[in-house]
Amino acid sequence: MSQDLAAAPGDPTTQSGSLKRGALGLSGAVIMSAALMGPAVSVYFNPQLVAAQAGAATPFVFALSMVASLIVANGIMQMARELPSAGAFYTYVARGIGARTAFVTGGLMFVAYALLVPAELALIGSYTHDLLAQHGVQIPWVIISLVAGALMTLLAVRGISGSIRVALVMFSCEVAVILVISVIVLAKGGAHGLTAAPFNPSESPKGLSGIALGMVYGVLSFVGFEAAATLGEETRDPKRNVPRGLVYSLLLVGAIYVFCTYAETIGFGTDSTGIGKLAADAAPFTTLGQTYAPWMNLLISLAGISSIFAVTVNSNNGIVRILFAMGREGMLPRRFGTVHPRLGTPAFAVLAQSGFALVVTVIVGFWVGPFNAYAYLGAVLTFGIIPVYWLTNIACMRFFRKYRPDQFNVLRHVVLPVLGILLMVIPIYGSVWPVPAAPYNWFPYAVLAYAIVMALIATVLGRRRPEFLARAGGVLAGVESDAEAAGMDEVSDTVAVPGSRADAADPADPAAAPEPA
Template sequence: MTTSNELPTHTPARPALRTNALGLGGAVIMSAAIMGPAVSTFFNPQFSTPFAGAATPFVYFACLVAMLITASGVMAMAARLPSAGAFYTYVTRGLGPRSGFVTGGLMFVAYALLPPAEIGLIGSYVQGTLEAELGVHVPWWLLGLVPAAAMIFLAYEGIGSSIKTALVLFTAEVIVVMVISIIVVVKKGAEGGLTLAPLSPHSSPHGVGGLVTGFVFAALSFVGFEGAATLSEEVRKPRRNVPRAILLSVILVGGIYVFCIWAEVNGLGIEATNNLTGSATPWNDLAAQYAPWLNLFIVLAAVSSMFAVMVNSNNGIIRIFYAMGREGLLPRWFAHVNPKRKTPTNAVFTQGAFSIAVAMIVGALSGGLTSTSGGSNVYGYLGFLLTLGILPVYVLTNLAAIRFLRGRPDFNPFFHLVLPVVGIVLMTGLLVGQILLNTTEPYASFVYVIVAWVVVVAAGAYWLGRRRPEALAVAGSVLATGDAEVDVPAGTGATRSGNRT
């Protein structure tokens, strides 16, 4: 029994997430499906092309390298601190509970906005397809409610159902996007029309500024590479499998991006690529020109990829809500787990309602609930905003890795210092670049939205530190093992208790 001023070594006996539910393959699918190879290939590049133009493949290659570097600190922390809280736990243990609380707030922006963004994109894409192919008009918001309901159902049923669904969808979308890309390359190669120019930064029609802004939408395509970390309490051997899943997913999906977007630019041509906008559907055009029999498969792959992103990003933020609720930094109501399904059902329904509400509100304000531009803007605006939200998280996590690992016997100067520092410089430079070089509204103002949100969340962390120091004392302490290691702030009245994991 613990005394009134002693923190418990273990979490209270209560239903927990289902342990050993997934292996390495399931963890890879979690991260890879959040990135969404098809949706990110079919829709994200045309948000980059107004800025980076035909140099968009180069932007994606540069982003792949940057994400591999940035992932070094994430993998190091995932191997040592397996927790559903993921970044929140890593930053809390490396930089302190207040920084962890701010990280949780930024993760809310990054992960919680992905499902409503996909609701808008699915709705607008299906609406446009139905109008073009069948002459039938169905408002995008109504179409978006169907996958939203399915997302909530799968999250309620459990992680096993979600990952099995994601595996089928991921496999199908990768096959389709690779087949059409290979067909384009083979036919253009036969005509002698292939060029490596899109892999050069000099192909950008707007110079360095265009590359920097285009990079943000490329980074949007990589958001979620760390998704496997949120499954640390449900994956077998998480200290080994989660870091491997993160690395494999970045290499696999990043390679698909670079090849397929290079093929896209070659298939469309430099001039047509430079004229693309966010509402364009270039892959439908490519299918019509190079492989008309693939058109239906393109539509199905696009929708399935969007849905996989919805499902897996939704699972990620739900588990962060669960972890923060379990430790008292959010209402403990979020930590309720259904005894039968082993899922945090209160967090499931709250996030589901939030996703639908945000999609409808943003769509109504930015383009209307009946026009495809409304749904398209939901994706473009929220996608840009959530990417700006995740970049500071990558910076904080790499800072936390340096501090947490410094002085430990397994400290490696290259992997635990050099690579994290480079990752910090890259992500910070990208954020600063948005302030200095991006003048396109409303995107230029979104960075200040993130700054304002950080101020609000930081104020909340300060309030917790003054009014509820005992909550901050245990923040980030619960790992997949169930053990806790608590670094108690002075003045809380609590004493250190727990096991080092």
């Protein structure tokens, strides 16, 4: 198998072309996004980070983050209907703004998705190590992380359908466990009885800045809702099922977050003592289980491991498809854009991404500790994904105004995109003022510096090799009729080369190729 996957692009074991068509339906798209958000991971490990900033208003932060994500999702859904592609945001920005901006978007997407994988691998190593240590079993966290990485790679190589089936089982089990323990906590009245105080923003001891900084981890909890957009080439009827998958997964997981974080806050208590214990607890849901339902301890532990692994698998699938699209269009070495002829998976991209993830996991995990690796990488990737949301909504406004005037709608293509952008400014604001403690104070600037470097590279490429950037977003999903329905020239599924049919744009339709902006 490894020899097949390592074969050169010209070998018979690899081919350029499309991913496996029609592998998933609507339910697969929903599970892809929902499992990537990782409900158990988020309610196990993010509320304490939010509580440290927003106090008892933690459920309010999650509710606000859900609303912001739903509004942001509007722009993504609009573009997904018109441009179903494995490149997702990369393709949307290429068509709506231009190739240079798309190049930067691809770089930011790499930060967001690629860092989520090592963050989760470090977390599963840390969490599982601690659980085993409680029972006298000592296995180094790094060994656990490496084994999880190997299983992740195997699932990705074998195909998206297998990954989704595994994710569905894990998602169902983890959701059942966290809902049961939440119901038990609330049925017992929590620490001091039920109250609506957690939905009052004034409960934040740091005021608006606490809400804003807490939203960094609120938004982090929803990162992945857009994952279904990367399945545009593998989902049946993608123009219908991908947008629906996005919104259904957001509503489902958002409701779980709000309910479970409310139970978590009530379980510890809304007073300063209870919130202090919540913020200081590395595994608060485990503590809730020991306090309110000791018989569920094992189930809670297994649900946590299951959820972390499901997030790892699905986030890996997402970044692999971004790499595949960029390689197929020549923005990365073309081997990234090849698929295994028998499995129909982007095998080289899978191996390259897995290698990167494991190296980052080991280096950062030993440098700052595995749990800090999760917290730090999680903050950085959030700052990476938020500008991508901004750019996609800008692309949505510009694309429909210029290239789809007959479909243009002020609410869907102006009001909601602008509101989504403004809402996503809140966590950025909270991360720069008041200045947070190190190292969080320099994370936003590190991502900004990275984006500037990517922009400079794109500018140089645009001047020296404009045909290189002109291919950005040029390969769309679907058969010829899909391309025609989108008002575009026929787009080949093969890697575009100068002078080929796939490289040529229809001069009658400016949307058929991205601008070199």
